[in-house]
Amino acid sequence: MxxxxxxxxxxxxxxxxxxxxxxxxxxxxxxxxxxxxxxxIASEFGIDFSGDYKGNxxxxxxxxxxxxxxxxxxxxMKQEIAQSPNRFRQ
Numbered sequence: 001m002x003x004x005x006x007x008x009x010x011x012x013x014x015x016x017x018x019x020x021x022x023x024x025x026x027x028x029x030x031x032x033x034x035x036x037x038x039x040x041i042a043s044e045f046g047i048d049f050s051g052d053y054k055g056n057x058x059x060x061x062x063x064x065x066x067x068x069x070x071x072x073x074x075x076x077m078k079q080e081i082a083q084s085p086n087r088f089r090q
Contacts, residue, residue: 034069041068
C-alpha cells in the first residue's frame with residue numbers, strides 16, 4: 001500500500017505503526033477505568049493530565065505514568081492469581 005503525502009510517497013507495512021494510535025484497548029468497557037487510573041497516577045506524580053492537549057508534557061513524564069500503570073496492573077493480577085489460582089488455569 002502506498003500512501004501519498006503532499007511532498008512524499010511512502011510505503012506502509014501491515015502491522016507496523018503508521019502515525020495513528022497503535023495501542024488499542026481490547027475491552028471497550030475498560031477504557032474509563034484505564035483513564036481513571038492514568039489520571040490518578042499522574043496526580044500522584046504532580047503531572048496535569050486533566051486537559052485534552054498533552055503536547056506540553058515530556059516523554060519522560062508520560063512514560064513515568066505509563067510505567068506505573070503497568071506495574072500496578074501486574075501487581076493486581078499477581079494478587080488475583082494468588083487468591084484464586086484455579087481461575088486462571090485451563
